[in-house]
Amino acid sequence: MPAEKQIIESFEKVAAEIPGFIAASLVDIESGMTLGMKSFRSDFDLAAASAYNSEMVKQKQKIMRALSLKTSLEDMLMTLGDQIHLIKMVSPVTFIYLAADRATSNIAIIRIAVNKHLANFV
Amino acid sequence: MAVLDPERNAIVIRIVYDGPPHAGKTTSVRSLARSLMRAVETPLESAGRTLYFDWMEYTGGLFEGHQIRCQIVSVPGQPDLVARRRALLETADVVVFVADTSTSAAVARSVGHIRQMAAILRGHELPVGVIVQANKRDVPGAVSRDQLCAALGDDFTRTAVTESVAEAGIGIRETFVLAVRIALDRIRELIARGALPRGRPLVDTAEQLLAVLEDPPVAPAAVPGDLAAAVEPLGAAPPRLPDARVPSGAIWPPVEGRMVLHEATEVGLTVRRVGDGDWIAGMGRGWRVHSTASAVFSQFDDGRQALVAWAQDHAALAGMLSPLRCIVLAATGGGTWRLWQIVKLVPSLRTWLVDGATLAAADLLGRLAAAAACLGEAHLRCIDTRLLPTLDTIGRGVNGPQFVSLMPGALAVPLPYTSDISGRVASALSRLLAVELVARRGELARWIEHVQPPSTPWDHVVATALAERRIPRIADVRLPRQKPS
Numbered sequence: 001m002p003a004e005k006q007i008i009e010s011f012e013k014v015a016a017e018i019p020g021f022i023a024a025s026l027v028d029i030e031s032g033m034t035l036g037m038k039s040f041r042s043d044f045d046l047a048a049a050s051a052y053n054s055e056m057v058k059q060k061q062k063i064m065r066a067l068s069l070k071t072s073l074e075d076m077l078m079t080l081g082d083q084i085h086l087i088k089m090v091s092p093v094t095f096i097y098l099a100a101d102r103a104t105s106n107i108a109i110i111r112i113a114v115n116k117h118l119a120n121f122v
Numbered sequence: 123m124a125v126l127d128p129e130r131n132a133i134v135i136r137i138v139y140d141g142p143p144h145a146g147k148t149t150s151v152r153s154l155a156r157s158l159m160r161a162v163e164t165p166l167e168s169a170g171r172t173l174y175f176d177w178m179e180y181t182g183g184l185f186e187g188h189q190i191r192c193q194i195v196s197v198p199g200q201p202d203l204v205a206r207r208r209a210l211l212e213t214a215d216v217v218v219f220v221a222d223t224s225t226s227a228a229v230a231r232s233v234g235h236i237r238q239m240a241a242i243l244r245g246h247e248l249p250v251g252v253i254v255q256a257n258k259r260d261v262p263g264a265v266s267r268d269q270l271c272a273a274l275g276d277d278f279t280r281t282a283v284t285e286s287v288a289e290a291g292i293g294i295r296e297t298f299v300l301a302v303r304i305a306l307d308r309i310r311e312l313i314a315r316g317a318l319p320r321g322r323p324l325v326d327t328a329e330q331l332l333a334v335l336e337d338p339p340v341a342p343a344a345v346p347g348d349l350a351a352a353v354e355p356l357g358a359a360p361p362r363l364p365d366a367r368v369p370s371g372a373i374w375p376p377v378e379g380r381m382v383l384h385e386a387t388e389v390g391l392t393v394r395r396v397g398d399g400d401w402i403a404g405m406g407r408g409w410r411v412h413s414t415a416s417a418v419f420s421q422f423d424d425g426r427q428a429l430v431a432w433a434q435d436h437a438a439l440a441g442m443l444s445p446l447r448c449i450v451l452a453a454t455g456g457g458t459w460r461l462w463q464i465v466k467l468v469p470s471l472r473t474w475l476v477d478g479a480t481l482a483a484a485d486l487l488g489r490l491a492a493a494a495a496c497l498g499e500a501h502l503r504c505i506d507t508r509l510l511p512t513l514d515t516i517g518r519g520v521n522g523p524q525f526v527s528l529m530p531g532a533l534a535v536p537l538p539y540t541s542d543i544s545g546r547v548a549s550a551l552s553r554l555l556a557v558e559l560v561a562r563r564g565e566l567a568r569w570i571e572h573v574q575p576p577s578t579p580w581d582h583v584v585a586t587a588l589a590e591r592r593i594p595r596i597a598d599v600r601l602p603r604q605k606p607s
Contacts, residue, residue, distance in 0.1 A: 004157060004295040031190060031302045032183030035295060051184040 007036025010120035017113040020101030025050045026121055027097055053097050088114050090121045123213040124309050125323045132189040134323045135305045136213055141220035142235040143199035146257040149288040150220055151176045151196045157295045163328040172198045177328035185306050211242045216251045216305040224261035233273050251304035253282045255297045260287045360393045361454035364462050372451040374433035379448030386464050410465045412528050417461040425451045425459040444468045444526045468526040472513040476558050483569040494547050494580040496523045501543045513550050544583045551587035
């Protein structure tokens with residue numbers, strides 16, 4: 001697992017490639033704790049958002065088990081009125097949570113940028 | 123100490139940072155605080171060394187729909203504060219053991235320390251998880267991870283090892299998150315067993331933790347660990363108490379000490395072991411007979427050397443100590459020697475004040491002011507000594523305040539100098555008024571306000587304590603480290 005400093009540096013690279021980047025964090029699924037994060041908006045409670053999204057990931061995994069789906073969860077996309085939220089699984093125990101402004105960004109750019117730097121978060 | 127707090131919809135867990143002195147415990151907690159943008163509270167320090175604990179709170183993550191409130195605490199690493207360390211470790215849900223891996227010698231010290239920690243944690247019915255945080259990895263020639271694991275031995279083969287450079291903040295947050303994860307495993311098991319308590323945690327703030335550690339005061343170990351040559355297993359048979367057979371030269375003071383010993387042993391004492399491994403006797407019999415876990419010697423001469431050093435300390439502080447006390451080196455009956463401290467119980471200021479709880483308001487206020495003056499004078503007289511003046515350790519002697527508690531060990535660190543003695547006294551009285559005298563508090567406050575306004579400086583201290591409705595914050599008792607020149 002990368003050190004916190006590397007995580008932050010990697011998020012800075014991701015942010016540079018996503019217009020409308022708001023915030024991102026690397027989250028421990030089990031506890032919902034953040035291992036590192038980068039935010040451009042002080043009013044965005046990234047720690048809380050990360051924690052609640054970890055519950056969502058766990059619920060989704062539970063649903064998959066209940067449906068006996070023999071596959072893995074890759075990512076989850078949420079489209080809000082003015083934001084796009086992406087959850088990208090990094091490892092069995094961590095995921096990236098990223099929020100971007102919908103007016104200036106799009107899902108393709110976000111996915112490309114996150115996938116490009118994904119190895120830095122493993 | 124994990125608690126489910128339904129009122130706040132939170133699971134409260136305690137993560138304890140343990141490790142030998144100078145391994146980087148406080149640095150790790152402070153580094154974590156920077157990373158999480160939180161503040162660390164440290165009640166008292168001496169020359170940069172933690173005397174009680176470092177405290178940080180962090181709420182983050184979710185577990186089964188509950189917020190996770192983390193109490194992050196580091197212990198004092200000094201050998202003579204082992205009782206505080208033990209008290210904190212016993213409340214841990216997970217321990218991050220910060221090991222100094224800069225040199226082989228440092229690793230050896232860390233290994234000794236982690237074994238002590240393991241012995242302390244062994245009492246838990248449900249095992250407490252441990253992470254070894256190998257610190258100081260940036261030091262050239264640092265011991266390799268494999269060598270560290272080998273040094274830790276077979277008992278720790280299943281223990282997680284992380285690497286860190288605490289000063290640079292490297293490896294700190296990952297270790298913390300791993301610790302939370304391990305603590306949650308324990309919580310899950312507690313829930314499965316129906317053993318997770320519900321309600322507000324008994325200790326919810328640094329101030330409350332300080333109050334718990336101070337009251338009753340945790341007496342520092344009486345003898346430096348490095349002087350004690352023999353090691354006594356936790357399940358050892360009770361040692362023989364000192365008696366008339368104590369050889370010449372093994373008791374101090376030589377004449378009066380033997381009389382004190384005679385008087386103490388006449389009442390019929392039973393020895394028992396307490397939580398921190400110390401041996402005690404005399405409870406309920408008017409005596410405090412005490413021997414720390416480490417005060418055992420395989421050779422009489424080693425014990426005598428410790429006795430002499432300790433006697434010199436007693437002599438230097440003789441004017442401050444309650445008179446009926448002695449120190450004795452006695453055979454344990456198991457081929458070793460044990461150093462004992464015997465002190466005749468004398469009412470402390472707390473006892474005196476609590477005994478006066480039913481006095482008329484004017485009289486009780488007078489007693490509070492007298493106690494404040496006594497404790498204030500004790501603070502002045504204890505400057506640059508190892509004596510810790512509190513309502514429990516100070517009593518009223520014929521010639522002013524006297525130290526009525528067990529004498530601290532030779533490695534105990536003097537209290538830092540403070541110019542705000544009245545503030546310290548007010549804090550102590552405030553806690554007493556909030557607990558033992560809470561039933562009289564309102565009446566006393568009204569009396570001071572309407573009938574008998576404060577006239578002396580110590581009356582004002584009492585008035586301040588009465589006005590203080592909360593337990594004093596740490597900031598109120600934080601002191602400058604150096605005495606002004």
